[in-house]
Amino acid sequence: MARFGMTLEVPYELGSDQTRELCKLYDVRRRFGLGVSRVTYVIDVNSIIRAVFHNEFSMTGHVRNALRALDEMQ
Numbered sequence: 001m002a003r004f005g006m007t008l009e010v011p012y013e014l015g016s017d018q019t020r021e022l023c024k025l026y027d028v029r030r031r032f033g034l035g036v037s038r039v040t041y042v043i044d045v046n047s048i049i050r051a052v053f054h055n056e057f058s059m060t061g062h063v064r065n066a067l068r069a070l071d072e073m074q
Helices: 003-007 021-025 057-073
Strands: 039-043 049-054
Touching: 021 057, 039 057
Parallel strands: none
Antiparallel strands: 039 049
C-alpha cells in the first residue's frame, strides 16, 4: 500500500504510479507533457472499473464521488 494510505490508516488499497506506467495505460497525461490530469478510478476486486471521476479543480468532489461509488459496491 502507498505510504499515504498507511499514514492515514485508509481501510482499502491505494496505489502509486512512480514509474508513470499507469498514466500511460489510462491515458491521463496532459498534452505537451504538462503533467497528469486529475482522474480517480474506482476498481473492484475483479479489476473492473466501476467509476471514473475527472475534475481538475475539485478534489473534494473526487473524494465524495469515490466514497459514494465504494458504498454502492458493498
